[in-house]
Amino acid sequence: MKLHLLDRSNLSNSSFTTKVNEYPYFxxxxxxxxELELVVVLxxxxxxxxxxxxxxxxxGDIVLIGKDLPHMWLNDEGYFQQSSKETAKAIAIHFKQDYLGPKFFETPEMIHILELFERARFGIKFLNINKNLITDIQNMLELKGFxxxxxxxxxxxxxxxxxxxKRLSSPGFVNSFQTSKSDTQDIVHAYIFKNFNQDITLNKAAExxxxxxxAFSRYFKRINQKTFSRYVTEIRIGYACKLLLENKYNISAICYDSGFKNISNFNRQFKLIMNCTPSEYVDKHKKE
Structure with a gap:
């Protein structure tokens, strides 16, 4: 899985683009x-x-993704079954930070929106959104011009x-990606995200x-401010947290689905990163 730079040059005589994407799966x-991207999952x-x-x-999820921040939407396995009747639908709004001019959002009346764009460098997930805002976004799609x-x-x-x-990506990732701008980083990150729940190795990444x-180990730690194994473990634990919240699988199954080879190591790494056990993590979110 290669990291792709998508050309979303606006050819519709508008300063920003709005689109409703509807497919069997994203x-x-x-x-x-x-471009920055505002996504509303319908x-x-x-x-x-x-x-x-x-x-x-x-x-109902709303996410604002900053410019040049890698991302991917992956539907659950059921959407990829031939017999599936599920559909994936979302509103996607793409715009450049200076889409109304280079100084527009630097004015005193607009500086708070510029600060939102700066926060979006890491990705922002908006929680507990009022449904009226989603309606406003849908209604905007029917408008034109001014x-x-x-x-x-x-x-x-x-x-x-x-x-x-909720801030999504870590400062370490964003800073390394934006300062590196190298094919090597692109290829390595793509390899990790495609294979994190499989048998992934530093030797293969180095190859x-x-x-x-x-040399690769030193390079990776210098760029990402953490070791290759720690980086992969954090991605695996993040995926495990997602599976735990879905409450579809038991902890043992989630351990292996996340790329760990035994339950004891999974529990140890989970507690090291999340400061609680998988069971405690589930209980905490049930209470919340």
Whole structure:
């Protein structure tokens, strides 16, 4: 799975693009683009990868993804079955940070929206969103010109006021990706995200990067501020958290589905990263 740069150049005589995507399942493409992206999930469930985060997504979720931040929407396995009648549907709005001019959002009246764009560098998930906001976004799709632009500004303004949010990707990932800009980093991250729940090794990653293992190990730690094994473990635990919250599988099955080879190591690594056991994690979220 290669990291793709998607060209979303706007050819519709508009400063930003709006589209309703509806497919049997979302396309499994690990990609990034220079535009920010506001996504509203209208149908389907699955896993959202944003930078180095692994999140469950479902109906009503709203996510703002910053420019050049790699991401992928992966539906649950049932959507890929030939007999499946499920559909995946989402609104996607793409826009450049300066879509209304290079200085527009630097004015005192708009600086709070510029701060939202800065936070979006890591990806933002908006929690417990009022359904009226989703309705406003859907209604905006029917507008044109000035009315559409003003409606979108109102939506961005509403998002800046929403306090219940979650930062997605880690600063380490974002900083390494944006400062590196190398094919090596792209290839390695793509390999990790495709194979994290399989038998993934530093030697194989080094081979893909065309480096010897010791040199690759030093390179990876310098760029990502953590070892290769720690990085992979964090991705696996993130995916395990998503499966635990779905409550579809027992802990033993989740251990192996996340790429761990035995339950004791899974429990040990989970507690090291999440400061609780898998069972405690489930109980905590049930109470919340």
């Amino acid at each position: 396309l499994k493409i690990w990609h990034y683009h220079p 149908k389907s469930e699955g896993t959202c990868f944003v930078g180095d985060s692994v999140e469950k997504f479902g109906i 009315e559409k632009t003003m409606a979108f500004l109102n939506i961005l303004n509403s998002l800046t006021k929403h306090k219940d949010t 893909i990067a065309h480096m010897n293992p010791s």
